[in-house]
Amino acid sequence: MKKTAASNQRNVRIIDGIPMLIAAIILVIVLAVIGFAGSNNLRRILIKVFIYCAMGSMWNLMSGYTGMTSLGQQTFIGVAGYTVALFTAKFALPFAVGILAGGVIGGVLALILAVILFRMRGMYFAIATWVIAEAFKTFFTSWGFVNAGGGMTVAGRPDREVIYLMCLVLAVASIVVIYVLLKSKLGLGLTAMRDDADAASSVGVNIFKSKLLCFVICGVFCALGGGLYYLNNVSIYPGSGFAIDWTVSLVFIVIIGGIGTMSGPIVGTIIYIVLDEVLAQLPAGWSNIILGLIAILVILFLPDGIMGTLQKKLHFELLSQKRFSGE
Amino acid sequence: MSFIQNIINGILLGGIYALLGVGMTMMFGIVKLTNLAHGEFIIMGAFASTLLAQALGIDPIITLIITVPCMFLIGMVLQSVLINRVMLQGSEPALLVTFGLSIILQDAMLLLFTADARRANVSYSTTNIQLPGGLYISVLDLVVFVISLVTILILTIFLRRTYMGRAIRATSDDTVAASLMGVSVRRTYGIAMGIAMATAAVAGLGVGMRWTFYPSSGGTYLLIAFGVVVIGGMGSIPGTLVAGLVFGLAQVFGGANYGLLVSYILLIVMLAVRPQGLFSK
Amino acid sequence: MSESILKVEHVQAKYGDFIAVEDATLDVPAGTIVSVIGANGAGKSTLMDTIAGVHKASGGKIIFKGEDISGMPAEKIVLRGLSLVPQGSRCFIRMTVEDNLIMGSFPKSARPMMKDTLDRVYTLFPVLKQKRNDLSGSLSGGQRQMVAIGRALMTNPDCVLFDEISLGLAPTIIKDIYARIKEISSDGMTVVLVEQDTHRAIRTGEISHVMLKGRVVLSGRSRELGEDEIKKAYFGL
Numbered sequence: 050m051k052k053t054a055a056s057n058q059r060n061v062r063i064i065d066g067i068p069m070l071i072a073a074i075i076l077v078i079v080l081a082v083i084g085f086a087g088s089n090n091l092r093r094i095l096i097k098v099f100i101y102c103a104m105g106s107m108w109n110l111m112s113g114y115t116g117m118t119s120l121g122q123q124t125f126i127g128v129a130g131y132t133v134a135l136f137t138a139k140f141a142l143p144f145a146v147g148i149l150a151g152g153v154i155g156g157v158l159a160l161i162l163a164v165i166l167f168r169m170r171g172m173y174f175a176i177a178t179w180v181i182a183e184a185f186k187t188f189f190t191s192w193g194f195v196n197a198g199g200g201m202t203v204a205g206r207p208d209r210e211v212i213y214l215m216c217l218v219l220a221v222a223s224i225v226v227i228y229v230l231l232k233s234k235l236g237l238g239l240t241a242m243r244d245d246a247d248a249a250s251s252v253g254v255n256i257f258k259s260k261l262l263c264f265v266i267c268g269v270f271c272a273l274g275g276g277l278y279y280l281n282n283v284s285i286y287p288g289s290g291f292a293i294d295w296t297v298s299l300v301f302i303v304i305i306g307g308i309g310t311m312s313g314p315i316v317g318t319i320i321y322i323v324l325d326e327v328l329a330q331l332p333a334g335w336s337n338i339i340l341g342l343i344a345i346l347v348i349l350f351l352p353d354g355i356m357g358t359l360q361k362k363l364h365f366e367l368l369s370q371k372r373f374s375g376e
Numbered sequence: 377m378s379f380i381q382n383i384i385n386g387i388l389l390g391g392i393y394a395l396l397g398v399g400m401t402m403m404f405g406i407v408k409l410t411n412l413a414h415g416e417f418i419i420m421g422a423f424a425s426t427l428l429a430q431a432l433g434i435d436p437i438i439t440l441i442i443t444v445p446c447m448f449l450i451g452m453v454l455q456s457v458l459i460n461r462v463m464l465q466g467s468e469p470a471l472l473v474t475f476g477l478s479i480i481l482q483d484a485m486l487l488l489f490t491a492d493a494r495r496a497n498v499s500y501s502t503t504n505i506q507l508p509g510g511l512y513i514s515v516l517d518l519v520v521f522v523i524s525l526v527t528i529l530i531l532t533i534f535l536r537r538t539y540m541g542r543a544i545r546a547t548s549d550d551t552v553a554a555s556l557m558g559v560s561v562r563r564t565y566g567i568a569m570g571i572a573m574a575t576a577a578v579a580g581l582g583v584g585m586r587w588t589f590y591p592s593s594g595g596t597y598l599l600i601a602f603g604v605v606v607i608g609g610m611g612s613i614p615g616t617l618v619a620g621l622v623f624g625l626a627q628v629f630g631g632a633n634y635g636l637l638v639s640y641i642l643l644i645v646m647l648a649v650r651p652q653g654l655f656s657k
Numbered sequence: 658m659s660e661s662i663l664k665v666e667h668v669q670a671k672y673g674d675f676i677a678v679e680d681a682t683l684d685v686p687a688g689t690i691v692s693v694i695g696a697n698g699a700g701k702s703t704l705m706d707t708i709a710g711v712h713k714a715s716g717g718k719i720i721f722k723g724e725d726i727s728g729m730p731a732e733k734i735v736l737r738g739l740s741l742v743p744q745g746s747r748c749f750i751r752m753t754v755e756d757n758l759i760m761g762s763f764p765k766s767a768r769p770m771m772k773d774t775l776d777r778v779y780t781l782f783p784v785l786k787q788k789r790n791d792l793s794g795s796l797s798g799g800q801r802q803m804v805a806i807g808r809a810l811m812t813n814p815d816c817v818l819f820d821e822i823s824l825g826l827a828p829t830i831i832k833d834i835y836a837r838i839k840e841i842s843s844d845g846m847t848v849v850l851v852e853q854d855t856h857r858a859i860r861t862g863e864i865s866h867v868m869l870k871g872r873v874v875l876s877g878r879s880r881e882l883g884e885d886e887i888k889k890a891y892f893g894l
Binding site for chain 2: 112118120165166168169171172173175176177179180181183184187188191293297300304332333334335337338340341342344345348349352
Binding site: 539542543545546548549550552553554555556557558559560561 | 748
């Protein structure tokens with residue numbers, strides 16, 4: 050995915066700055082209020098939206114901006130889910146400790162895995178991330194300490210409202226982190242790197258450090274998301290925590306929304322969750338078939354995704370990484 | 377189990393592992409495509425052989441007469457209609473499309489065939505050939521091993537001796553020069569995918585004969601295939617054969633619980649240290 | 658002058674926005690050797706690729722044996738008897754010399770003559786017969802060029818385009834290969850030679866076309882034009 054979305058548009062109107070900030074703050078306040086005033090069902094759906102939005106944005110940061118297509122983010126999700134279960138059920142610690150520990154472990158794990166993964170590129174990287182996730186799944190399935198294939202149950206689950214707020218914070222934090230990251234010098238370097246690795250290094254961007262930072266941040270956020278998801282879900286199994294289905298969802302969200310656009314994953318998440326809720330009425334199996342077909346059709350006919358195509362056609366850019374609109 | 381018995385079992389396992397990887401290595405080497413749906417293709421082959429054998433009351437091996445040409449055609453159509461088009465957009469969209477295909481196929485099989493465990497039944501499934509020293513060879517494993525070797529041999533001869541086989545190799549070396557020899561690259565890609573699917577049909581038969589399988593089993597076999605491809609070197613068929621044996625032995629010596637894990641770790645180490653494979657220059 | 662087998666009329670070819678060939682008109686009479694001369698970057702190779710169908714023309718017409726072949730893909734053009742020896746030989750390096758040559762007989766029309774043409778190529782380049790079971794990737798540059806020429810002949814062409822076959826080769830080898838090309842031509846084959854070396858091109862080609870910055874700026878019988886005039890056109894003086 051070389052020339053993605055609006056990255057090389059000239060004359061684009063960038064919707065950004067103070068008005069955008071005010072709109073975003075109002076939106077977050079409204080969402081927070083819904084957390085207390087809304088129905089249980091709405092809360093349940095929005096929790097999913099927040100978690101997937103955070104993870105999808107992170108997957109987009111990796112694939113869309115740094116060219117690392119990971120098919121193994123479920124490694125971090127599963128490990129964090131198990132961390133929460135272990136901390137609350139085995140060690141009888143508060144859930145917040147479990148969530149934070151999951152995030153820390155996710156970051157450390159990303160650092161360790163980077164040593165291996167950063168020796169690879171492209172499809173090798175993609176498959177290796179998947180193999181690692183499968184290795185974790187296999188290991189957890191036979192590891193007695195985590196009850197092997199029998200799975201674990203989280204203890205001391207807080208109220209749904211608390212989880213809701215934590216998920217909202219996670220989603221907002223992920224978008225803010227990505228926004229700040231991409232607006233920094235490092236972010237500009239990343240975009241340059243995606244388009245031309247040699248040019249980026251000649252500009253003086255340390256590619257290795259930038260990629261590592263992105264990979265670790267993604268690891269941390271996917272771990273936090275995974276921890277919150279399983280705190281909410283209560284039970285975790287190796288087959289669910291480390292399931293490739295996580296990656297399927299993230300890929301779908303980013304492809305549909307528009308890879309390499311900051312607003313794409315947000316739009317993609319909403320479409321994904323709505324579709325998922327609607328398709329859940331159908332017998333099991335149909336939902337993935339339809340999602341898969343939609344994704345393939347989008348890749349074929351709308352390779353820039355919804356936001357990428359809209360931005361190109363209408364010459365605007367929502368949440369741009371560009372610093373100056375005259376650029 | 378004794379050491380020698382482990383080696384026998386590892387080699388027999390290696391044969392089918394090589395067959396799992398051979399279609400994938402062709403796609404890698406020739407079409408330069410990472411086909412994440414290869415595992416589902418194999419499971420499609422397993423279902424086709426198992427169900428046909430049941431319905432017609434024949435030995436599963438005979439079903440290859442039907443499954444191999446059908447899968448060849450499906451592969452050709454798939455490549456010509458869909459993947460050739462996506463490949464124009466680059467390798468990542470193509471990777472993601474095959475990923476989407478694998479999800480669709482997996483759930484389509486779940487809807488069609490339910491989540492029940494299946495197995496292709498053969499009369500000799502529990503027969504062993506006794507060897508001196510308490511060693512034995514499972515007839516079933518031996519049959520699958522021979523089928524695998526014969527398939528790989530036929531494929532090798534086809535690639536070496538026929539015009540189409542040479543055209544496929546030429547295309548993998550240099551698409552422009554191949555087109556100057558009158559080769560249609562897109563058509564060659566279609567044929568390569570057809571052949572990859574045909575080997576998946578045979579591999580599926582082997583999988584169905586040796587193990588119980590589910591619609592969701594594709595991922596496991598994809599990763600084994602990928603491991604074989606990586607260790608053998610992308611696009612090298614003799615390499616695939618050796619890699620299959622390495623992988624099979626690693627898994628047998630790893631034992632029942634950690635066999636798969638040992639294979640995965642071996643694969644990750646290979647990817648990190650020598651991604652071009654053991655047998656390429 | 659005999660009837661022309663290949664006519665290139667005002668062909669234009671681009672890479673993205675970059676115009677590599679702006680306006681090229683050539684006429685190749687059947688059975689002759691025609692030289693296309695020009696400095697590096699004059700658009701000679703792009704023009705050859707465009708004629709052979711490897712690259713799509715963005716304008717103009719290419720007529721081969723009376724048929725408009727512009728826009729046709731390479732694999733169809735070769736079936737009509739027009740073959741290109743591409744720049745840098747582009748052998749199939751992981752295939753043996755003999756497999757490379759047999760690949761040339763891939764067009765169905767060429768297959769029945771495969772054995773005979775193979776013998777002819779081996780007579781033309783005996784060294785290839787010696788090395789027939791070696792991987793072409795292990796050969797020297799000159800030998801690879803011979804493989805590429807042999808492979809083109811195997812397609813059973815009426816006209817062969819040679820794109821800078823002398824590039825990077827030692828003078829003695831160049832001399833040898835050029836002698837073989839004359840031999841091929843004397844069998845009735847039409848030859849188009851792309852060259853940077855004006856002297857060699859004029860000596861070999863009966864007709865010369867000079868390209869400069871994407872245009873054919875001078876065309877005529879080599880002897881009538883004379884080396885000085887061709888050199889002037891070559892440098893754009």
